[in-house]
Amino acid sequence: MFLIVAVIVAIWLGQPRRGRLGAAKWVVAAAALAMLVPNLGSGLWHTPTENPPLFTTSAYRTVIRPGSIVLPLPFAMYGSSMLWQAEAGFSFRMADGYVGAVAPSGWARDLGSLSNPQVPPQPSALAAFLAERHVSTVLLDAHDAGAWPQVLGALGLHARLVGGVFVYPLPASFSAGRPAAITG
Secondary structure, three states: OHHHHHHHHHHHHHOOOOHHHHHHHHHHHHHHHHHOOOOOOOHHHOOOOOOOHHHHOHHHHHOOOOOOEEEEEOOHHHOOHHHHHHHOOOOOEEOOOOOOOOOOOOOHHHHHHHOOOOOOOOHHHHHHHHHHHOOOEEEEEHHHOOOHHHHHHHOOOOOEEEOOEEEEEOOHHHHOOOOOOOOO
16 A cells, blocks of 8 residues: 555656645755654653673673573563673573564563563573573672572572672582472
């Protein structure tokens, strides 16, 4: 439908006219161009981010080994995990990343529970995910922790607060595929 209307308008604009009708067609063309300009004042084009001090300083170096695999939470569009990785100079890898709303079918099982803050994964599923991805550290934004402390606590993990982020170091048994006893 829009293509048909665009062709009709293009033909109408292409015909030479004089007088008020000639001026009117250029007003219509100018109005159409004005409607293509995005409203940069709306919140759609920019999102304020609060980067915790752990990543605005070099403090991350004290809790994350270079090249290690990290699970930052909240995940996907609900958190700033990719910003954290960039701020750290890509010195660590992430267990997964978020590049859009459509995930490959093989990842949907994992991303579905991690990327929905209202439904955190079951502790057993999270333990399997951590072991499968060889995660050495879980990072949790202290300002947006949600139910994650309870889920991670059920795995027997303990955090310390460093620069506005709860840091959960994982014991070697997780990456070896033998997570600690799960209580939940």
